[in-house]
Amino acid sequence: MMKLNPYLNFDGTCEEAFNFYKKVFKTEFNQFGIMRFGDLPPQEGVPPCPDEIKDRVMHVGINFGDQMLMGSDIMPGFGNRPFQIGDNNYVSIHPDSREEADRIFKELSENGEVEMPMQDQFWGDYFGSLRDQFGTNWMINFNANYK
Structure with a gap:
């Protein structure tokens, strides 16, 4: 059966938010833990991660039984509009x-x-x-x- 996994974006507060959610929902990070932009391996044709975003969260998830809540910080300049809290989610x-x-x-x-x-x-x-x-x-x- 298909599952719904909400994905939340933040502007530098993802780790703090997910630590808070982990506490509220009495759960842990999933098997991937916290992946950061600075953890990305070098790739041909891709510039190295700028220092100002290397500690931002690239991906994190917490489990709720067989469901998962996932999130990340946005990468500045990525996408077609600036980050906006709420965004109707x-x-x-x-x-x-x-x-x-x-x-x-x-x-x-x-x-x-x-x-x-x-x-x-x-x-x-x-x-x-x-x-x-x-x-x-x-x-x-x-x-x-x-x-």
Whole structure:
């Protein structure tokens, strides 16, 4: 079955963000650990990594059972527009209990901005949404019938 692996981009705070997420979700980095731009092997025709970005995160992932959240820092000048926090991305998660939903929401919203507090919704979920201190948007959904 196809899996959805959200991928988050940061502008120099990826490692800090993923260490925070690792703590909140009580998990570890996946088998690849943290790969940095400076770890790239030399390649013919590709200039060496500039010193100012060599410590930025090229790729990192944390596991949630058989799901994965991945991320990286952007490489300045890469892409067709400047980095913008938010960029209309949410990560939607479905904890196993209301208590776990409350715990995760509380921890993620620390130093962040609550968009919608956790509450029962008309569609049947216990739901809340927020933007964390790193600019990542989260939706927390609990539904006892959703497994």
